[in-house]
Amino acid sequence: MKSKTSRGYLLNTVIVVVLFIGFQILTSLKGSEGSFKLVIVPSIWQCCYLMVLAASLNLVLGFMGQLSLGHCGFMAIGAYTAALLSLACERAGLFENKSDLSFLLVLIASVLAAGILAALLSFLIGIPALRLKGDYLAIITLGFGMIIINIINNLPFCGQDGLAQGSAAASLYKNGLGFGSKAKVQFLWFALVVTILSLTLMFMFVRSKYGRAIRAIRDDEIAASASGVNTSYYKVLTFAYSAFFAGVAGALYSCTNATLSTSSFAFTNGGILNSTFVVVMVVLGGMGSLTGSVVAATIMFFVNYQIKNGAWVEHLPASVSGVFEYPMLVYALVLIIVILFRPKGIFGSYEFSLQNLIPDIRRARERRKAAKAERKEAQAHG
Amino acid sequence: MNTFFQTLIVGLRLGSIYALVALGYTMVYGIIRLINFAHGDFIMVGGYTMIFVMPLMLRLGLPAWLGVLAAIVVCALVGMGTELIAYRPVRRKGTNMTALITAIAMSLFLENLAQAIPAIGPNPKVSSQIFGNGGFKLGTVTMEYTTVITLVISGIVMLVLYAFTQRTRLGRAMRCVSEDKAAATLMGINVNSTILLTFGIGSGLAAIAALMYMAQYPKVYTTMGALLGLKAFVSAVLGGIGIIPGAMLGGIVIGLVESFTTSYISSSMADTFVFLILIVVLIIKPAGILGKNVGEKV
Numbered sequence: 001m002k003s004k005t006s007r008g009y010l011l012n013t014v015i016v017v018v019l020f021i022g023f024q025i026l027t028s029l030k031g032s033e034g035s036f037k038l039v040i041v042p043s044i045w046q047c048c049y050l051m052v053l054a055a056s057l058n059l060v061l062g063f064m065g066q067l068s069l070g071h072c073g074f075m076a077i078g079a080y081t082a083a084l085l086s087l088a089c090e091r092a093g094l095f096e097n098k099s100d101l102s103f104l105l106v107l108i109a110s111v112l113a114a115g116i117l118a119a120l121l122s123f124l125i126g127i128p129a130l131r132l133k134g135d136y137l138a139i140i141t142l143g144f145g146m147i148i149i150n151i152i153n154n155l156p157f158c159g160q161d162g163l164a165q166g167s168a169a170a171s172l173y174k175n176g177l178g179f180g181s182k183a184k185v186q187f188l189w190f191a192l193v194v195t196i197l198s199l200t201l202m203f204m205f206v207r208s209k210y211g212r213a214i215r216a217i218r219d220d221e222i223a224a225s226a227s228g229v230n231t232s233y234y235k236v237l238t239f240a241y242s243a244f245f246a247g248v249a250g251a252l253y254s255c256t257n258a259t260l261s262t263s264s265f266a267f268t269n270g271g272i273l274n275s276t277f278v279v280v281m282v283v284l285g286g287m288g289s290l291t292g293s294v295v296a297a298t299i300m301f302f303v304n305y306q307i308k309n310g311a312w313v314e315h316l317p318a319s320v321s322g323v324f325e326y327p328m329l330v331y332a333l334v335l336i337i338v339i340l341f342r343p344k345g346i347f348g349s350y351e352f353s354l355q356n357l358i359p360d361i362r363r364a365r366e367r368r369k370a371a372k373a374e375r376k377e378a379q380a381h382g
Numbered sequence: 383m384n385t386f387f388q389t390l391i392v393g394l395r396l397g398s399i400y401a402l403v404a405l406g407y408t409m410v411y412g413i414i415r416l417i418n419f420a421h422g423d424f425i426m427v428g429g430y431t432m433i434f435v436m437p438l439m440l441r442l443g444l445p446a447w448l449g450v451l452a453a454i455v456v457c458a459l460v461g462m463g464t465e466l467i468a469y470r471p472v473r474r475k476g477t478n479m480t481a482l483i484t485a486i487a488m489s490l491f492l493e494n495l496a497q498a499i500p501a502i503g504p505n506p507k508v509s510s511q512i513f514g515n516g517g518f519k520l521g522t523v524t525m526e527y528t529t530v531i532t533l534v535i536s537g538i539v540m541l542v543l544y545a546f547t548q549r550t551r552l553g554r555a556m557r558c559v560s561e562d563k564a565a566a567t568l569m570g571i572n573v574n575s576t577i578l579l580t581f582g583i584g585s586g587l588a589a590i591a592a593l594m595y596m597a598q599y600p601k602v603y604t605t606m607g608a609l610l611g612l613k614a615f616v617s618a619v620l621g622g623i624g625i626i627p628g629a630m631l632g633g634i635v636i637g638l639v640e641s642f643t644t645s646y647i648s649s650s651m652a653d654t655f656v657f658l659i660l661i662v663v664l665i666i667k668p669a670g671i672l673g674k675n676v677g678e679k680v
Contacts, residue, residue, distance in 0.1 A: 065479070067479060067482060067483075128661070129661075131665070131668070132664060132668055135415070135417050135478075135482065136619070136664060136668060138417065138482065139417070139615065139616070139619055139660070140660070140661055140664055142612070143616070143657035143658075143660050143661055144657070144661070146612075146653060146654075146657050147653075147654050147657050147658065147661075150650070150651065150653050150654040150657075151654060153650060154648070154650055154651055154654075267608075267612070276486055276490065279483065279486065280483075280486075280487075283483050287479075328490060328493075328494040329491065329494040329495060329497075329498055331490065332487050332490035332491035332494060333491065335483070335487040335490070336468055336484060336487045336488070336491065339472060339476065339480050339483060339484050339487065340468075340471055340472060340475075343472075343475060343476040343477075343480045
């Protein structure tokens, strides 16, 4: 426990465990209260899957520099896998109700299966797709995203009541997970644990030799391959790793929603969950900053929620509140403005770190001071 | 056999619409290497312009399709505005990736701006009949007038465009800029105004495509350009992006694939086949059917 890295990991673990226990106590105290149960807990669930999803895309888009426009396709695979697997277990009578111990096992198995299936399919897609670069990769992933959605729409066991009961349809009405508000409180710890674990694994990936390799690919692919980085191996691996967590996010999604509909995972739609908006989250937060993705996902969810349900919108003057009737318009504008004035996103490539928090703040202040002095000097010289 | 020819004609008609839209994509990509995701939404802009102009035309005693002239002007203005306001500043500062994301943002912006305008709103609008009803029989196959007009107009537009890029000074300037911007500047070509012109022409073509589309499916809604634009883009990539005859060929191929899968395999799987074809072509020949593989310079 001497090196700085392991000290940092220890510190983070302790803080996370303390926060988690504190949160558990808060949940057990307030769990039955109306607004906590009906508003806050579902919001946390939604934030969880958005965070995992945005962070997983950031691996590909921010750290590897390859634009994937079909990321929600992998999330759809995860969501349907988890929903159908748990439904199969329920119909097979493996668990009676959601407080059984066997249900917990089914839940864990569904989440893992969701991730693994998404990762396997992403191998199939990634091996041919990642031979292409830049715009072509964007298009081919977009195409794959569409195909996934289209195939799910046409599979008889993914529609109606699930598992070939009823015909193929765009919506799945039966879901073995699909927590109600009480179960959401009960299993809140599970969502948090899955999210924290996923984020930790992604963060460790980025810090490892794999992370360094994919950043080298992002900065200059030819130089990276000349330096002995096996670019296609790392690209496919990262793609699959990212898809795994997109699948996990999908499993969390099917826990949150009792009904699954393929339009939620499309390239664009009216909500904030679609392949385009995940890209927006990553870009807003900062390409190459997992912190940024987490913060951006939370902010986007919060803003979206507030615009849709917030009481304060009614108190605004009519001219301003009219704008908020079209949240997507606001997002598009914000995105254009961020790209124009801060092309690297809000956080750039900065990662939040408890251990380095104070030095980071000090350094940022010094940098600002230096920039100010420079500007003053430039002014003095006319 | 009858079904086969009917399907063929439907495919050609659909394909010529895709080809017109794909031309806009391919011209813009050829010149600034940017997938203009907002291009599909220019179709929507053109569609709504025609919805508002057509009653005016009818009241003046003119045929409804003359509204396309207004749509071309509006679309060209919107296209050039997009380039001036969003793409040019980003191109100066950012990377390829930021430009692409700006294009996605512009597409979102246009779609939702249209919804926010009270006269448009989120609900679809139905247009009146554009071309005359009816058709004639060619053997056992019925040819609708709409189909014939669509095929003829798009053929003419493509020929004119091809001649324009090959023969005129401005067309040559466009090809120069897409080949080498720095060299074009040295030859006295104003690169920025050439790019602007490209956006204008590409968006104008989107307006014509909107006319064709509305003649066939008389309904206009704010997201109508999204899937149409995507498929047109697929056509452009399929034919070899940046190459004008490639866009035409790709458009026709995609149209045929879509109509044949719809009538012979499954109507709900048509999109899957369209994208599957794209993927297969990209894997076998990444530069597209007519494209040449260009080695990368280090």
